[in-house]
Amino acid sequence: MESIVFFGKGGIGKSTIASNITAILAAGGRKILHVGCDPKMDCTLSLMGRHIQPFTAKCGGPGQSGLRDSIYPAAVKGAWCIEAGGPQPGVGCGGTAIGSMLDAMRDERLLEDDGYDTAVFDVLGDVVCGGFAAPLRRGFAKKVIIVTSEEVLSLYAANRLIMMVDNYSRNGVYLAGLAVNVKNPGAVVIARDFAKAVNTRILGVMLRDPAVTAAERAHKPAALAYAKSDFARRAWQLSQAINAAGAPATPPRAMPDAEFFAFAEGRRQVPAAAARPRAGAAQLKGAAPNTHNGKSVTALFEAAGMKPSGMEGTQIICEWSSGSGAYKIVIAPAAAAHEGMSRFSDWAVCFHPSAGKDYAGAGKELLQAAARLTPLRFDEMLSVFMGLKNFYGGLLNAGGPDDKTLTAPDTPRRPHTGFGQWQRFIFPGGALEAFIPPGSVMVEHGDSECRFSGCEGGVMGMFSESAGLNDFGRERYGPQLPRCDTRIVNTDFLNDDAVSGDDAKMLRSLNGAAAKAGPGGLVEFYVGCTPMMLASDAAAPARSVEKEKGVKVVLDRYNSFYEHSPAKVAVRVDFMAAKLARAAARPRYDVNFINFGCSAPKMSALLAGRKISAVAPGKDFYKDARSARLQVLSGPDTVLGPAFDKAGVKWLLPAAPYGFAGTSAWLAAIAGALGRKKATIGPSQEQAAQALALWRRAGRFAAGFILAPEEISLLSGSTALKMVPVLPVLAEAGFKIRLFVLSASPTGAPDLRKRIKARVSALKAALPALRVSTELFSTPAELTKLLRTAPALRLVYSDIRRDPRIVAAGKNPFSAALFEPGYAGALETWRRLTELCEWDFNERYLS
Structure with missing residues (x-):
């Protein structure tokens, strides 16, 4: 069976030519399916003599697609017609309608089982997007004919269409040639020059003919209704040329825009493209x-x-x-x-x-x-x-260190999703977090699979278990649902919503969220990636619900619930401050922990030993907050501090309580804020003795960090390490530190060495007990050699769980997930790290 697809700029005569070719092929004894792929639904008008009901009007659920009910016998014997259809003007996505119809055709084997000799696709050609390229993208059409005139914009559209055809050449698609539709014969020379410039051929030339106008008024194909007309003669010649056209020996070459306009202005004649092999689909089958x-x-x-x-x-x-x-x-x-x-x-x-x-x-x-x-x-x-020797270089390959998911200035960087980052072991989160206020509702307008689209845990969940004070103790042994917050709901944007419009679904979802939030509540409505391109405007239903339900509705893009933007922060701050004001109560406790996760009970017990009371978390966040004299935050947040300030609530963000020194500083900060000058600060004698024993064991070993020069400053504690001061805790335990720093060359440029020295000096000044050495590397082989030839080096930091690069070098990977807060937590952290150093399994058996 042969498949032919016609593309061309709107109004160029594409549908007229395509329907006449179908009529001629059917008159020759073939069984033809004419497939209209234009949301205007006028592709089959001259063949049917009337409008037909499109596929989108009859499609149903699984097993009842309505496909064959959407196919009608044409007035021309041997021709059958179907229109894909589309949404009402200005609503939904016509490209999705085409894709839905083609899916049904494939699933039901329509072309194979119903005996068609040829399928002719008539596709809207102004918009060269994936939806309207569906016949090529999904492997239905192989032979492409582009209809064009001599006019610049028509040729420009043809040039863009050639790029599209080339993009799908791997599916066996090829450009058979051009069908030129001009007002007078003299204009053909421009089209011929264009064909030469892009290395293709002209299959036929159509001239203006009154017969076409008369036939279209009668809703008939001119080639049959006026068989003796000049148009009919040229259409028959074109059909023969299309029948004979095979894949060209050298595929066409679309001109870059600068070349095209130089050609159009007559400033330069572009030579035909040089020959190049075609990369067909057969080449890829079974390829390693x-x-x-x-x-x-x-x-x-x-x-x-x-x-x-x-x-x-x-x-x-x-x-x-x-x-x-x-x-x-x-x-x-x-x-x-x-x-x-x-x-x-x-x-x-x-x-x-x-x-x-x-x-x-x-x-x-x-x-x-x-x-x-x-x-x-x-x-x-x-x-x-992506070779096996560089597995992570391929795994972490979605964008690059400066990649932004959207163009918004507040969109966070995703530095853990860059190509070829074999040298990256520390993966900083790029954005400040924005606390989700209790009582607000987050609505994610997207398909349900977006629930799995978060980067928490990294690509495929390969990053270490969660760490830091706000760790909720979840083990991650594989990919999991990242959006598990009960305040976040998903609308499940479906294919039908893209085709027919999603206004009703948005309104229903917003009304449900408003009812859950209650009067004066906050609803944040996030438009996901697919609806962003295909859905209706969310602003109108948002304004309607905001006015009718008395809630604040905020629109945002993609599922950035926890991420910072100034506008989002301002709304959340106002909402939280108002809720805190209404929950005013007499304080009965000393402190209330915010975002401490499973660390809260440990830290409450630590404070209780110093006669400082902590709120036992209840169901009402705002009452808990107002029942304490001091709010203690676990880490930086763009919403909490300003909201507490606006409500007149006292709060504190002390240094993270890791290691003995860090824990003492944390306790002193809280006691000072509460005016408890006599609070006991420091570990017990027994804890100090245990620490000394561990210090003697740890002093034999070294812990390594593989990093870029600019990352050295992260080691003292930052959002990159979940606010865990990894380096100070290691130095306090007595571990030696080795820094392996990426350089363009093994020796390193003098200015690079100067920068590294300055950063290391800053670390030593802050940590007098720090024993640190620095070495440079520039290739994976150099790094591996450095790791393997350092016997005292037993630990190497990596945020990738069980990092095989480290294991293969005979070392043990560790991360911030091993670090516990408090005095008892410090002892447990040092014990874990020391036992890892003394465990030489990787060195003996895997290196």
Whole structure:
């Protein structure tokens, strides 16, 4: 069975030509299915003589798709028609409607089982997006015809469509050629020049003909209704050319925008594209990782003189050695290519901006080198970061250290999801937390799978168990549901909502949230990724519910419930301050712990021994807060402090109580804030004796940190380490410290060494007992050698659970999750670390 798809700019005559080709093919004895993929639902009008009910009007649940009920026999014998349909104008997503219909066609084997000889797809072509490219993306259509005229905007649309076809060439899709629809014969020369510039052919030329206008008024195909017209003759010729057209020997080359407009303005004639192999789907079947047609992707890069060195955003950065010198170059996916980049396959290449103008004269040489990579698609290139020897380089590959999920200035960085980060062992969380006020309701408008989309625990839950004072004691042995807060609900945005609109679902969800929050309550409505692109405007229902229910409704993007933004903080602060004011009561306790998790009972017991009372948490957060003289926070938060200040509630954020010194400082801060000058500070004699014994054992060993120069300052305690002062606690226990610092070269530039020395000096000044040494590394091999040749080094910090890079070097990974607060917690922490040092299983059997 043959499948043909017509694309073209709106109003160019695409549907007229496509329906006439269907009529001609059917008149030749074929059984044709004409598939309308335009939300206007007018693709089949001339074949049917009337509008037909679309698939979206009849589709049902599983097993009752309504697909075959949506197919109608045309007035032309041998032709059958179906319209995908779509939402009401301005509502929902037409692309999703096309996808739903194609899913049903695939699931029910419509084309295979119903005896069609040819399927003709008529697709809206102005918007080259994934939805309207569904016939290509989902493997239904192979032969593409682009309808165009000689006008610039029509040719521009055609040029963009060629890019789309190229992106799906791996599915066996190919551009058969152009169908040119012009007002007069003289304009054909422009279309021919364009076809030459993009390396394709013209299958047929259609001229203005009154027969077409007359046939369309009668809702009939002109090729049959006016069989002797010039249009009919040209349409028959076009159908024969389409029948004969196979995949071209050399695929077309879409022009970058700068080249296209130079061509359109007559400033430059663009030559035809050079030949390059087609990367078809058959090449990928059964392919091994990091290979292409049995050849190593790495070897292909080496043959081109290129060495991939990392990622910047979605771009691959390579070191390229040529006859004229060494340069840094950028390889970007076609969708992200900008002016000045040379395009190959589904990617483009250029010199890195850091090269300045030093690459003058090497441009031609770069194009020759890049041509060696033309068999590769961009996703195959990425496999160089995903080989088994560099597992985590591939696992942690979603964006880069400066990647932002959205463009909003307050969106947090995700430094643990960057390409090729083999050297990263510490994964700082990028944003300050914003406390969710009790009594508020969070609504996540997205599909239910978004409940699994949080980065807590890292990619696939590979990060260490939660740590710090607000640890709730959850063991994480694999991926889990991150959004487990009872105040957070999900609307479960479905495919039907994208097709038909989701206004009713949003209104229903907002009303339910408002009822739960109550009058004067706070509802935060988060529009997730899929609805952001496909859903209706959430502002109108939010305003309506806010006015009718007397609640405050705040709109935000994606599920950033715990993350900071100034607008969000301001609303939460006002809400909390008002609730605290209404809950005013006479204080009966000394302190109330905020966000202490399972650490709260331990810290309450520690204070009780100093005759300082703590609130036993109840069901009402605000009454608990007002029943204490002092609110004690576990860590920085952008909402709690300002809310307490506004309500006139006293609060304190003391240093984290880890180690003996840290715990004493924590107790002293709380006692001072309460005016308890006589409170006992310090460990018991028995605890001090136990610490001395552990100090003698720990002094034989060293703990290591693998980090970049700018990360050295994190070790004294920061959000990166869950506010746990890891380095001070290790130094207090008597461990020696070794810092392995990433450098561009093993020796390190003088200015780098100076910066490292300054940072280490700052650590020593703050921790006089610190015994620290520093070594540089620049490659995984150098790092592994340094780790293996350090017998006293038994512990190496990593936020990745059971990090195999450390285990393979014979060392034991540890993280902030091992650290416990308080005097008893310090002893338990030191005992754990010392026993890990004395346990040499990894060194004996796994290195």
